[in-house]
Amino acid sequence: MVLVFIDQQDGHIKKTSFEAASYAAAVANILGSTAEAILLGTVGDDVASLGNYGITKVHTVANESLNNFDAQVYAKLITLAAQNADVVVFSNNTTGKAIAPRLSVRLKAGLVSGAAALPTIDNGFTVKKTVFSGKAFANITVTTAKKIIALNPNSFTVKTTGGTAEVVALDAAIDTAKVQVVSTDLVKGEVPLGEADIVVSGGRGLKGPENWGMITDLAHLLGAATACSRPVADIHWRPHHEHVGQTGLAIAPNLYIAVGISGAIQHLAGVNRSKTIVVINKDPEAPFFKAADYGIVGDAFEVMPKIIEAVRKLKA
Amino acid sequence: MKILVCISKTPDTTAKITFTDNNTKFDSAGVQYIINPYDEWYSLVRAIELKEADATTIIHLINVGAADSDPIIRKALALGGDEAIRINSENNDSFYIASQIAAIAKEGAYDLVFTGKETIDYNSSSIGGMVAELLDLPFISHAIKFTLDGSTATVVREIEGGEETDKASLPLVVSCQKGMAEQRIPNMKGIMGARTKPLKVVEPTAAESYTTIASFDLPPAKAGVKLVSADNPEELVRLLHEEAKVF
Numbered sequence: 001m002v003l004v005f006i007d008q009q010d011g012h013i014k015k016t017s018f019e020a021a022s023y024a025a026a027v028a029n030i031l032g033s034t035a036e037a038i039l040l041g042t043v044g045d046d047v048a049s050l051g052n053y054g055i056t057k058v059h060t061v062a063n064e065s066l067n068n069f070d071a072q073v074y075a076k077l078i079t080l081a082a083q084n085a086d087v088v089v090f091s092n093n094t095t096g097k098a099i100a101p102r103l104s105v106r107l108k109a110g111l112v113s114g115a116a117a118l119p120t121i122d123n124g125f126t127v128k129k130t131v132f133s134g135k136a137f138a139n140i141t142v143t144t145a146k147k148i149i150a151l152n153p154n155s156f157t158v159k160t161t162g163g164t165a166e167v168v169a170l171d172a173a174i175d176t177a178k179v180q181v182v183s184t185d186l187v188k189g190e191v192p193l194g195e196a197d198i199v200v201s202g203g204r205g206l207k208g209p210e211n212w213g214m215i216t217d218l219a220h221l222l223g224a225a226t227a228c229s230r231p232v233a234d235i236h237w238r239p240h241h242e243h244v245g246q247t248g249l250a251i252a253p254n255l256y257i258a259v260g261i262s263g264a265i266q267h268l269a270g271v272n273r274s275k276t277i278v279v280i281n282k283d284p285e286a287p288f289f290k291a292a293d294y295g296i297v298g299d300a301f302e303v304m305p306k307i308i309e310a311v312r313k314l315k316a
Numbered sequence: 317m318k319i320l321v322c323i324s325k326t327p328d329t330t331a332k333i334t335f336t337d338n339n340t341k342f343d344s345a346g347v348q349y350i351i352n353p354y355d356e357w358y359s360l361v362r363a364i365e366l367k368e369a370d371a372t373t374i375i376h377l378i379n380v381g382a383a384d385s386d387p388i389i390r391k392a393l394a395l396g397g398d399e400a401i402r403i404n405s406e407n408n409d410s411f412y413i414a415s416q417i418a419a420i421a422k423e424g425a426y427d428l429v430f431t432g433k434e435t436i437d438y439n440s441s442s443i444g445g446m447v448a449e450l451l452d453l454p455f456i457s458h459a460i461k462f463t464l465d466g467s468t469a470t471v472v473r474e475i476e477g478g479e480e481t482d483k484a485s486l487p488l489v490v491s492c493q494k495g496m497a498e499q500r501i502p503n504m505k506g507i508m509g510a511r512t513k514p515l516k517v518v519e520p521t522a523a524e525s526y527t528t529i530a531s532f533d534l535p536p537a538k539a540g541v542k543l544v545s546a547d548n549p550e551e552l553v554r555l556l557h558e559e560a561k562v563f
Contacts, residue, residue, distance in 0.1 A: 014476065069480075071445065071455050092441075094475050097433075098457040101445025104411060110526030111410065113440045126530050133436050135333040139530040178454040182470070182481045192477030198563065222563055233494075240460065240494050241474060246329050246436055247353050247494065255562040266329045272535065276560045278552070279541070289541050294555060298546025310553040311563075 002028040003085040005078060006039040006050065006058070007095045010186070011067075013045050015195050016091035018053055022158045023151050024089040025054025026118055031086060037165070038081040040074055041066035051165035053158065059170040069095065070177035075102035080172050082107060085146065087119075092150035093194060100150045109146035116155050116273075119147075133246040133269040153194050154252040155273075193242065196225035198255045199274070201244065203229040205260020205281060205300060209237035214304040215259060221311045227251070229261045245270035259300050263288020280304070317370065317486075319363045320426040321397065322417055322447075323379045324352040325388045326437045335532045342437075342532070351388045354432025354493055356395070361497035362462055363430055364396035374398050378420055380413045382406050386515065394502035394510035405520040408438065408529070414446030415523035421451055427467070427486040433458050433493040444491035454484045460495030 004024035006017045021037060028035040036057040037050050047058050059081045066073070078099065082088050088103060090096030092114050104111040112127040116137060119127045124141040127149055131138040193199065200219040202212060212226075219226045226242060233243035244251050246266035256274035260281060261267060268291050271277070279292040282299050289295050296303055327333070328348040336343045351360070360377075367373040377392050377400040379385045389400045403416040421429055429451075431444040441457070448455030460479065461472035467486045472479050474493065502510075544552040556562050 009476065016476075071457070072448070072453075075449065094458050094473070097441040098445060098455060101410070101414075101442040102449040102455065104442070104526065105414075105446050105449035108524075108526075111440075111442055112527065113442055124530070128533070129439075131438055131532070132327070132333045133439060135535075136335075137533040137535070138438070139533070141528050141530045142526065143528060144526045179456060179482050179484045182483050184475070184478065184480045186475075186478035190477065194476055241479075243494065247357075250439070255556070255560070269329075276556070276562050278556065289543075291538055292541040293538065293560065294552060295541045295543050296546050296549060296552055297543065298549070303546055303549045306549040307553055310550040314553060314557060314563075 001033055001085050002031065002035045002087045002089060003082050004035060004037045004055070004089040005096065005099065006037050007091060007093065008039065008041055008043045011042065011044045013043060014091070014093070016093055016153045019153065019156050019158050020089050020091040020151050021050055021053035021055050023118070023156045025161070027087055027089065027149070028054070030118060030121060033086065038078055038170070040077055047167050048164045051163035052160050054161045055165045057166045057168060059168055061170050061172060061174065063174055065174055065177070068177050068181045070179040071098035071102055072179070073175045073177050074099050075106055076175060077170065077172055078103055079106045081170055087147045087149060090148070090150040092152050096150045100148055104148050107146045107148070108144055109148045110142035110144040111148040111150065112140045112142060113150035115149045115151045119149065130250070130273065134250050134272050135269050152252060191223065191225040193225040193227055193244070193249055194251060196253050198222045198224035199227050199251060199253045200224045200257045200259070201227035201229070201261060202232065202259050203261030204231050212238070214300065214308065218257070218304065218308050218311065221308065221315055229267050258288055259304060261288060262286045263291060317366070317373045317428070318424060318426045319366065319373060319375050319428045319430060320421050320424060321355070321360050321363050321375060321377050322429070322431040322443060323355050323360070323377050323389060323392050324432070324435045325349050325379065325381055325385045326352040326435050329353065329436065333534070339531045339533065340529070349384070349388060351392055352432050352435045354434060354436070356392065357499040358494060358496040359430035359432055359492035360392055360395060360397065361500050362492060365497055366464065367396065376401060376424065376426070378403070378417055380405055380407070380416050389515055390510050391502060393513045393515070394506040395500060396506065397513070399514040399516070401516045401518060403520050404517050407525060409525035409527050410440050410442035411446060411526040412523050414443050414450060416520050417443065418447045418450035419521045421447060429489040431489070431491045433491045441491070444489050448489035451489070453487050453489050455489045456482055456484060457491045459490045459492050462490060462492070462496060
């Protein structure tokens, strides 16, 4: 059996969990097995609909105390559900990264975090993962009986299969959390950067935080998340959580639009898994053009208003 | 208070990534090595700030690596660690490394174990959580702020689309990232002092490895950029919509 951890926030299943569920179903298919899920805490969503992603059974512990996230409490419960699992799948997000290593120890299961593809099983159980912050891949062979895979967000195409999953309550004692979540502060109305299909990003070429309107306007029109380069976060033009690159967040959206970013190797490392890269920069020698699919050599202050207008017309 | 700071040796952020031995080994020829930035800029510097606020705090550094780790350990000592322990092993399996760190952490009865949120070479984000589980301690990952009030820690951590504020009692394992502290450069006094600080080399304890690296791949090269004239940015929008079909 392949078990996938379904991550929830604010009573809703996270988008990356559907991707992880679909991936788990594909792993089960490779192993000639079935995919089951575990969901902790209470959600308003229809849990049985995970069947649409190839999940046959969902183990739930619908206890409100589990809406307080403590990786230690979670890992213990997932261990119970994973007793018969050959593989456990997580999304490689902040929740998955907190639980999966603990579970690895509990299950004596080798962990591949940052998986970028399905496992191959013809020569050991081997999973491709990103290394060197996206500059390369490593093929990791897991040598333990049980395996854990944490899948990079936006790395696997979600397949819907139709169907309804059986929902069963996992009968388990819940430990008292040692980590108390005091408050959660979500940036309302914005797309989380790690999950975004489209990302519009700005660099020092924009000259100052007061010029970020062109980035946010285009992002809103496209339903995109906003990001920035490291210097921009370092000089506090934009918040740290928007920093993408080697020492910031590594992302892999379908479309990455970089405006006024030269494309230093550290920045490229965080974004080069994007499927389509667009670069707008007035310097034709900017290294970013070598990594781009589409580009405009031009002044962002002249080009961006026209692009925004053209997108506005298209979306109207 | 005793803090254990985990230090990893990684290639410099500008290093060119290539492989040898039929793509099974990282090619270290000409590569500069640094302290993993998350370990240095955020976890070590935050530990130093805690020591500056409370002079009785003791900071121990731990590295799992061969003798070629010593220069980065000395640099970390120059920044402000009190003493360092190097576990003499080149094994790069996360569980193996975490087992070594957990063995030392258990023996030293540390109040806090700090790691970076990941290393910039293997990007596995695994050590902190594994060490916490091996020690049966709570673990807070992706910390961007850390404050202490007696033995209660308040930690702000990054979550998807925002931040979460957590409270937990020591002892505790925390993985650190940007926001925890600002990068520092060692001063001359620190560099001179680091030479005489203890750097203890110990042999590893027996531990399993759960994974091996079969091979490496480089990402496929891009086909080349399609440039659109700055006079006609509307054409870019058309191409993205009709050719790339990304919106």
